[in-house]
Amino acid sequence: MPESLSFLQAIADLLSEFKDLLVLGTWQTLYVTFLATSIAYVLGTPLGILVVVTAPGSIAPNRPVHEVLGGIINIGRSIPFIILLVALIPFTRLVVGTSIGPNATIVPLTIAATPFVARMIEQSLIEVENGLIEMAQSMGATSRQIIFKVLLPESLPSIIRGISITIISLVGYYAMAGAVGGGGLGDLAIRYGYYRYKSDVMFVTIVLLVIIVEVIQLLGNGAAKRMDKRNIR
Amino acid sequence: MIKIQNLYKVFKTESGHFKALEDVSLHVEAEDIYGIIGMSGAGKSTLVRCINLLEEPTYGEIVIEGQCIFRKMRKKAEEAEDPQENVRLTGSDLLALRREIGMIFQTPNLLMQRNVERNIAFPLEVAGVPKEKIQTRVAELMDLVSISEKAHNYPSQLSGGQRQRVSIARALANTPKILLCDEPTSALDSLTTNQILDLLWDINQKLRVTIIMITHEIEIVKKICNKVAVIDQTRIVEQGEIGQVLLNPGKEITRQLLRGTRGNYA
Ligand SMILES: Nc1ncnc2c1ncn2[C@@H]1O[C@H](COP(=O)(O)OP(=O)(O)O)[C@@H](O)[C@H]1O
Numbered sequence: 001m002p003e004s005l006s007f008l009q010a011i012a013d014l015l016s017e018f019k020d021l022l023v024l025g026t027w028q029t030l031y032v033t034f035l036a037t038s039i040a041y042v043l044g045t046p047l048g049i050l051v052v053v054t055a056p057g058s059i060a061p062n063r064p065v066h067e068v069l070g071g072i073i074n075i076g077r078s079i080p081f082i083i084l085l086v087a088l089i090p091f092t093r094l095v096v097g098t099s100i101g102p103n104a105t106i107v108p109l110t111i112a113a114t115p116f117v118a119r120m121i122e123q124s125l126i127e128v129e130n131g132l133i134e135m136a137q138s139m140g141a142t143s144r145q146i147i148f149k150v151l152l153p154e155s156l157p158s159i160i161r162g163i164s165i166t167i168i169s170l171v172g173y174y175a176m177a178g179a180v181g182g183g184g185l186g187d188l189a190i191r192y193g194y195y196r197y198k199s200d201v202m203f204v205t206i207v208l209l210v211i212i213v214e215v216i217q218l219l220g221n222g223a224a225k226r227m228d229k230r231n232i233r
Numbered sequence: 234m235i236k237i238q239n240l241y242k243v244f245k246t247e248s249g250h251f252k253a254l255e256d257v258s259l260h261v262e263a264e265d266i267y268g269i270i271g272m273s274g275a276g277k278s279t280l281v282r283c284i285n286l287l288e289e290p291t292y293g294e295i296v297i298e299g300q301c302i303f304r305k306m307r308k309k310a311e312e313a314e315d316p317q318e319n320v321r322l323t324g325s326d327l328l329a330l331r332r333e334i335g336m337i338f339q340t341p342n343l344l345m346q347r348n349v350e351r352n353i354a355f356p357l358e359v360a361g362v363p364k365e366k367i368q369t370r371v372a373e374l375m376d377l378v379s380i381s382e383k384a385h386n387y388p389s390q391l392s393g394g395q396r397q398r399v400s401i402a403r404a405l406a407n408t409p410k411i412l413l414c415d416e417p418t419s420a421l422d423s424l425t426t427n428q429i430l431d432l433l434w435d436i437n438q439k440l441r442v443t444i445i446m447i448t449h450e451i452e453i454v455k456k457i458c459n460k461v462a463v464i465d466q467t468r469i470v471e472q473g474e475i476g477q478v479l480l481n482p483g484k485e486i487t488r489q490l491l492r493g494t495r496g497n498y499a
């Protein structure tokens with residue numbers, strides 16, 4: 001049998017042997033990162049909006065609020081995820097009832113992602129041209145109308161790109177959490193690939209992670225590009 | 234219609250106080266097309282932005298259609314001969330005022346994610362007009378500025394002149410009596426400039442909208458304004474009927490502006 005065929009054969013054997021675990025790991029990875037991303041957006045979007053509108057010269061300037069929120073976000077972003085993961089164990093137990101497994105990992109992932117999301121939203125919103133805000137103000141729009149009719153819709157393509165970046169970051173973070181029993185593909189890679197010296201399992205999980213990341217990136221960029229009316233000629 | 238008395242605007246910047254307007258008085262009558270001409274940095278935009286209170290004046294008084302929208306006297310109340318209380322519109326009064334004054338800018342400032350129709354609908358949505366009424370009003374407005382065939386196009390698909398027409402239709406959506414124009418043709422070629430000026434002229438004639446036209450080009454003043462004020466470094470140095478000012482320019486700056494041709498961005 002030629003070399004390449006035997007390699008494919010080995011992969012096929014491996015896949016059939018570990019099929020259930022790989023499917024479960026992939027499912028957990030998707031489930032955990034999407035759920036954590038969703039919750040992080042629910043929490044982080046208002047935070048990001050607030051930071052933008054309270055900035056000096058914006059539609060609702062408020063220096064104390066702006067700086068306090070900015071400070072909290074920066075602190076949140078500078079704590080290494082692995083530290084957060086450990087430090088939050090008591091809180092996670094309180095919320096989920098356990099500190100291991102996929103559901104438990106959603107808690108630290110969400111908390112790590114929220115300040116990240118706030119900054120992504122901030123970045124997207126400040127790209128909106130000042131002239132548009134001024135136009136809306138000249139028409140008697142309220143701050144609320146400016147947020148919901150100008151800032152958010154105009155930056156939606158950029159926000160969508162931000163969402164895919166967030167999901168991809170969380171795929172990475174979650175793989176890290178696998179090292180401490182968080183489940184998912186990272187868990188699989190550590191348990192089989194590392195502790196049991198099955199480097200082929202490690203290889204397959206990495207390939208799966210790369211595929212997940214690529215697909216999310218493609219979907220995100222594709223959606224952003226398609227919905228962006230600036231691209232219509 | 235619009236009465237501006239002894240208006241001052243001082244910007245507080247990190248490097249200190251910066252005077253943008255000093256002792257500006259202006260009287261615009263209904264249906265005027267009032268030109269305000271001056272070099273770049275003279276304070277034109279600041280002045281026009283005070284009229285809808287996008288900028289809060291430092292001192293002075295602004296009365297629009299008999300309603301005082303801003304008053305703050307430089308003299309302390311006890312020193313003044315006839316003291317009047319300060320006025321500063323806020324909240325819903327301020328929003329209501331702005332909805333009654335249209336404004337267009339050098340850049341059309343269209344929402345890039347909305348098509349023509351929905352851009353024109355924007356101020357109507359903001360004012361809480363019901364959906365069915367928005368539709369008929371938008372159709373009227375598109376007709377007015379001859380952009381109906383582009384109703385479902387997006388700004389990225391329009392020429393500069395078409396975009397500015399959309400922004401004019403949008404500014405007129407809530408049937409304002411006043412239209413503030415801050416150099417609306419400065420980014421356009423001369424042919425398109427003429428088309429936009431013709432449109433503004435028609436709007437003034439047909440809809441009886443009072444227009445304030447900010448510009449740095451004398452050609453524009455000559456073409457559509459019936460009155461003009463010349464603003465030079467924070468102060469209005471000359472104002473009056475167009476013929477009077479242009480035939481007998483009393484100030485050197487006016488003569489300079491008269492000599493200046495298109496493209497004089499000073
Ligand atoms: N928000 C601001 N803060 C500080 N200075 C300003 C501000 N807006 C305008 N200015 C200054 O006021 C002067 C007049 O500006 P502007 O009214 O925009 O002039 P124009 O429209 O005639 O070109 C300029 O020197 C400008 O730099």
Ligand SMILES: [Mg+2]
Nearest residue numbers: 277278279415
């Ligand atoms: Mg200007």
